[in-house]
Amino acid sequence: MPPPDPLPGTAYGCLSPARNALSVAEPSWKFTGTPETPTRHWGAPYSTRAAAGGQLPESPVPRVLRVAIPSPLHRLFDYRPTRETPACGWRPGLRVRAPFGRREVVGIVVECRDQGELPLADLKPVLACLDDAPLPEDWLWLCRFTARYYQHPLGDTLHQALPVLLRQGRALAARTRERWALTPAGHATGRDALPRAPRQAALLEMLRQHPHGLASQAILAQAFSRDQLKALAAKGLVERHAEPLTAAPQPAADQLLADPALPLNREQAHALSALHERLDAYHPCLLEGVTGSGKTEVYLQLIEAVVGRGRQALVLVPEIGLTPQTLARFRKRFRVPVVALHSGLTDHERLDAWEAAASGRAPIVIGTRSAIFTPLAQPGAIIVDEEHDGSYKQQDGLRYHARDLAVARAHHHHIPLLLGSATPSLESLARARRGEWRHLPLTRRATRHAPAGLELLDLRGRPRLGGLAPPALEAIAETLEAGHQVLVFINRRGFAPTLACHACGWLAECDACDARMTLHRQPPLLACHHCDRRRALPESCPECGSIDLRPLGSGTERTEETLAERFPKVPVHRIDRDSTRRRDAFEAVLAEVRRGEPCLLVGTQMLAKGHHLPHVTLVVVVNADAGLYASDFRALEQGAQLLVQVAGRAGRAAHPGRVLVQTLHPDDPHLRLLAERGYAALADRLLEERRAAALPPFRFLALLRLESAKEEAAGTLASRAAAGLRGWLAERELAVDCLGPVPAPMERRQGRYHLQLMLSADRRSALHEASAWLTAWLEATPEARRVRWSLDIDPQTLS
Numbered sequence: 001m002p003p004p005d006p007l008p009g010t011a012y013g014c015l016s017p018a019r020n021a022l023s024v025a026e027p028s029w030k031f032t033g034t035p036e037t038p039t040r041h042w043g044a045p046y047s048t049r050a051a052a053g054g055q056l057p058e059s060p061v062p063r064v065l066r067v068a069i070p071s072p073l074h075r076l077f078d079y080r081p082t083r084e085t086p087a088c089g090w091r092p093g094l095r096v097r098a099p100f101g102r103r104e105v106v107g108i109v110v111e112c113r114d115q116g117e118l119p120l121a122d123l124k125p126v127l128a129c130l131d132d133a134p135l136p137e138d139w140l141w142l143c144r145f146t147a148r149y150y151q152h153p154l155g156d157t158l159h160q161a162l163p164v165l166l167r168q169g170r171a172l173a174a175r176t177r178e179r180w181a182l183t184p185a186g187h188a189t190g191r192d193a194l195p196r197a198p199r200q201a202a203l204l205e206m207l208r209q210h211p212h213g214l215a216s217q218a219i220l221a222q223a224f225s226r227d228q229l230k231a232l233a234a235k236g237l238v239e240r241h242a243e244p245l246t247a248a249p250q251p252a253a254d255q256l257l258a259d260p261a262l263p264l265n266r267e268q269a270h271a272l273s274a275l276h277e278r279l280d281a282y283h284p285c286l287l288e289g290v291t292g293s294g295k296t297e298v299y300l301q302l303i304e305a306v307v308g309r310g311r312q313a314l315v316l317v318p319e320i321g322l323t324p325q326t327l328a329r330f331r332k333r334f335r336v337p338v339v340a341l342h343s344g345l346t347d348h349e350r351l352d353a354w355e356a357a358a359s360g361r362a363p364i365v366i367g368t369r370s371a372i373f374t375p376l377a378q379p380g381a382i383i384v385d386e387e388h389d390g391s392y393k394q395q396d397g398l399r400y401h402a403r404d405l406a407v408a409r410a411h412h413h414h415i416p417l418l419l420g421s422a423t424p425s426l427e428s429l430a431r432a433r434r435g436e437w438r439h440l441p442l443t444r445r446a447t448r449h450a451p452a453g454l455e456l457l458d459l460r461g462r463p464r465l466g467g468l469a470p471p472a473l474e475a476i477a478e479t480l481e482a483g484h485q486v487l488v489f490i491n492r493r494g495f496a497p498t499l500a501c502h503a504c505g506w507l508a509e510c511d512a513c514d515a516r517m518t519l520h521r522q523p524p525l526l527a528c529h530h531c532d533r534r535r536a537l538p539e540s541c542p543e544c545g546s547i548d549l550r551p552l553g554s555g556t557e558r559t560e561e562t563l564a565e566r567f568p569k570v571p572v573h574r575i576d577r578d579s580t581r582r583r584d585a586f587e588a589v590l591a592e593v594r595r596g597e598p599c600l601l602v603g604t605q606m607l608a609k610g611h612h613l614p615h616v617t618l619v620v621v622v623n624a625d626a627g628l629y630a631s632d633f634r635a636l637e638q639g640a641q642l643l644v645q646v647a648g649r650a651g652r653a654a655h656p657g658r659v660l661v662q663t664l665h666p667d668d669p670h671l672r673l674l675a676e677r678g679y680a681a682l683a684d685r686l687l688e689e690r691r692a693a694a695l696p697p698f699r700f701l702a703l704l705r706l707e708s709a710k711e712e713a714a715g716t717l718a719s720r721a722a723a724g725l726r727g728w729l730a731e732r733e734l735a736v737d738c739l740g741p742v743p744a745p746m747e748r749r750q751g752r753y754h755l756q757l758m759l760s761a762d763r764r765s766a767l768h769e770a771s772a773w774l775t776a777w778l779e780a781t782p783e784a785r786r787v788r789w790s791l792d793i794d795p796q797t798l799s
Contacts, residue, residue: 062090062112063120069100069107070159070167074779077107078116080125086132093134096126097169106130106169108140108158130169136358136375138413143373145408150793151702151771152398160398161373163351174244174355175348180229181213186237200228204237213241246349247337247356256308258335262297271440275302275416279309279380282411286387286432287420288680289442290451291648295420296326297446299383300333302418307336307363311380311415315366316402318389320344321586321606326366326385334364341367341374369394372402372409379413382406387419387428388641393796401794422648423641423679426687430697452619452650452657454643454675456666466562467622472660473566479618480570480598484655487601487613488563489646490622492518492555499526499537503546508538512751521557531750559622560602567600575603605642611649619650621661628671631745632798633695636670637686644679694760696794700767703795704757704774705744708787711753715741717787718755725759725774736761736770745799752788756798768793 066076079098081090088094094109104127116123134140139161147157159167166172186204194201203224207214219229232238243249264272271287275298289295303313317326320342330338339353339362353374356362360377367374369392384392384403392402403419410417419428419437432439445451462469467490468476476486498516499508508517510528517526517535526535540547551558560574573589586606593599596615601607627639643661651657665671674682691698704721708714718741725738737760744754759774761767775791778784 061085062114064113064116064123065090065096065109065126066111066113066116067096067098067107067126068110068155068158069098069105070155071100072153072156074153074775076110076154078118078123080120080123082126082129084129086129088133090129091134093131093137093140095130095135095166095169097128097130098126099124106167107155108135110154131172135172136377138379138409139358139373139375141412142405142409145412146398146400146405149408149768150398150400151768151775151791157398161370163354164347165351166354170351172351172355172358174246174359175352176242177245178216179213179241179243179248180207180216180219180238181211181241182207183236183239186232189237197231199224200232203228204232207238215243244352244356244361246352247339247362249361250336256304256335257333259333261301261304261333262294264297264301265294265444265446267442267444268294268298271298271442272301274438274440275418276305279305279416280414281416282414283416284407284410284431284437285416285418285440286424286428286437287418287440287442288424288429288432289420289422290445291422291645292445292451293422293442294446295385295422295442296329298442299385299418299420300330302381302383302416303330303334303364306380307334309380311378312357312360312363312365312376313381313383314371314374314376314379314406315364315383316371316385316392316406317366317368318386318391319606320368322385322611323366323368324587325590325611330364330366336363337361338364338366341365341371343368343370369402372400372405379409379415381416381418382410384417384419386421386645388421388423388425390638390796395797396790399790399792399795401796404794423644424683426637426683426690427697429683430687450656452647452659454647454659454661456671456675457660457662458666459662459664460666465566466559467662468559468562468620469662472620472662475618475658475660476563476600476620477567479658480567480600482617483598484617485593485596485599485601485613485615486618486620487603487607487616487646487649488559488620488622489603489605489607490556490559491604491627491642492623497555499549499551501541501544501546502548502550504541504544506541506543508535512748514746514748518555519551521561530746556602556604563600563602571597571599573599573601573603575601575607577604577606605646607646607649613649614654616649617651617655617657619647619657619659621646621659624661624663624671625665628668629665633690633693634796637683640670640674640679640682643674700761700764701795702759702767702771703792703798704759704789705754705792706741706757706787706789707749707752707754709752713783714753714755714787717781717783717789718757720781720783721774721778722757724777725757725770728773729770732769734766734770735763736766738770758798 062081065079065081067079069077086094090109090112092109092111096107096109097104098107143158143161144154146152147154186207189204191205194204203219206222220226229238233240275283275285287295287298299315306313317323323340323342327338327340337356339356341350341353345353353362357365358375358377365371365374365376384406387403394400406417428437431437457469457471459469465473479486497518499519500506508526509515510517510531510533512533513528513530515528515530517528520527524537526537527533538549541549556574556576560572564572573593575586575589590611593601593613601616621643624643627642628636647659650659661675663671670682670685673685690696706714706718722738722741729736729738739758739760741755741757744756747754759767759770761770771791771793778789
């Protein structure tokens with residue numbers, strides 16, 4: 001996790017040579033000596049105030065603008081300002097349109113200077129300034145912090161953190177709609193004042209019933225016309241106002257809440273009281289509550305206190321599937337605008353929500369991972385729901401972790417931070433147990449039933465039908481006969497993991513990856529879930545010609561088919577990425593399930609997080625071993641979290657729940673510890689194992705990934721990078737271990753060969769210093785231009 005304060009000695013300006021887009025002048029740092037053991041000469045860093053995202057003291061018209069351009073280069077570019085000075089003056093945060101090679105791009109001014117690295121005559125001017133005021137300072141600070149912490153180009157970081165329309169040069173302005181309301185003269189006009197215009201009189205009367213006015217669309221929908229509105233306006237009886245399309249200012253209300261808050265139990269009240277103690281300070285808290293313990297109610301009442309003080313709250317949720325139900329609950333509780341930010345929005349909707357948050361009109365902002373970059377006019381609190389979830393980590397491009405950026409942002413704004421989970425990450429637990437964060441436990445469910453325990457079902461020697469053993473099928477039948485619902489969890493899409501020849505043992509493997517292709521029935525084909533290659537089903541074995549081809553293993557489609565045959569009178573709903581591609585398909589299925597009629601749910605981890613399924617009393621985990629036994633050192637932690645989360649869907653209402661976990665390893669000590677004593681006991685053991693193995697959270701990692709269509713090219717570059725880094729570390733006597741290079745767990749993927757180089761250190765500052773050197777070495781090495789590489793700070797997976 002990143003430190004709450006900026007890293008010393010790594011201000012982004014130190015890493016960024018200032019060059020004109022078309023110049024070939026020497027950068028402000030350069031390498032000397034051999035590429036394997038370079039020496040780095042640093043340019044002048046930003047001032048302390050600039051590094052913190054503030055404004056530099058500029059002259060009225062600076063001579064040089066240092067502009068961040070969206071590119072893979074770790075550098076800024078110098079331009080001359082236009083002759084026309086913006087109304088606010090030249091300041092950091094203004095977007096400009098600038099020439100870059102043979103094209104024009106939208107960049108962001110990062111610094112204003114009177115002198116640059118090159119003569120002014122050699123600099124090109126920016127073409128235009130796109131803003132009347134700079135972008136929000138808190139957003140600019142967060143992007144600078146993100147870029148230097150994750151060793152990513154600042155220009156690309158700023159580009160990725162902007163809504164698409166702002167990247168394209170669109171103005172930062174809210175879309176508006178018309179609202180018509182009575183004027184004082186209109187209120188004073190009698191009901192019989194328009195005897196010769198009955199439709200105008202009717203319209204006047206309708207507006208009288210709405211003191212705050214009506215939108216044009218609502219008026220026209222009542223069969224009134226725009227001519228009638230204009231006629232009333234000409235008489236001075238009505239007037240038109242423009243209001244934002246998103247988060248329009250609300251009329252003053254006596255109460256903030258539309259629905260009253262729910263009563264809290266003793267643990268919830270204690271947690272909320274602890275949060276209220278320091279509403280005006282950085283106050284990180286880990287809310288560890290069992291599934292169904294009422295964590296969301298604590299969130300809602302914390303937000304009530306924050307919004308009541310005129311501040312804004314940012315709520316992060318891990319999956320887009322959780323956003324609609326969270327939005328519905330928040331909008332039902334509060335009278336103030338609640339806006340959402342996630343990938344399901346159109347570009348215009350996303351810009352509207354972003355602008356509403358930046359202007360302060362939206363007191364509550366809910367979003368997925370990228371919403372962490374939403375600017376807030378009056379930040380008051382940040383809440384991260386299901387903080388352990390892996391989807392908070394971006395796995396390509398800018399590889400940030402939204403939870404960790406929430407920590408840094410809350411510290412910067414001096415506001416409370418609440419991280420909630422039934423299965424906290426080991427990083428968060430370690431911080432809470434060291435006393436860096438306050439630990440707030442919720443051990444009781446809001447209902448009278450305790451969380452369902454895990455019952456291990458031994459699969460050894462048992463026949464299976466669609467992946468399900470006879471005891472599991474019997475338990476499903478009993479639950480359905482009792483009128484309840486069943487969730488069958490299998491974290492594998494498709495009909496079967498692969499197709500096999502029963503005669504010679506041939507397996508359907510992907511031509512581009514070291515992986516087997518998954519058999520799908522709807523439509524019938526073989527698909528690789530790593531590179532998305534698809535292939536028609538073979539009529540016979542390509543190796544021996546046999547037609548005895550059989551599915552091997554079970555996926556969601558096969559389990560769905562088996563259950564539909566076994567229980568023909570009960571609806572079977574499959575929920576995975578394939579079945580919910582259509583817009584609103586997921587919500588439609590959940591709405592049907594919530595009606596409470598007996599049914600079977602077959603789903604992947606899409607169903608495991610946050611969903612309230614009150615009528616589910618039995619959960620069957622088809623194969624627990626797949627998630628618990630993998631090459632990644634986080635496999636046990638993540639597998640256990642998933643098991644506990646999916647188990648939490650059972651028994652959330654009037655009836656107790658039961659969870660059957662099918663496994664071929666019922667005697668595994670970790671699995672038995674989880675089943676008998678719960679996640680907290682397993683987390684304690686895993687923390688001790690991580691400490692002994694010098695792994696996070698007791699040590700910090702960075703992972704260099706290299707890939708190339710030619711295995712030799714990636715291997716040669718990786719070996720040179722490792723040798724150069726080890727030599728540089730020895731010279732500096734820096735305590736950083738360099739491990740590798742080694743092939744990735746899946747060496748060949750998408751037709752390319754993948755290698756890895758791992759950096760490990762006890763001190764985060766040492767790790768970042770080595771990472772900065774490695775990034776600069778790769779940029780300066782010509783061979784690196786023929787190999788795709790990326791550096792992942794705090795990797796969450798080693799694949």
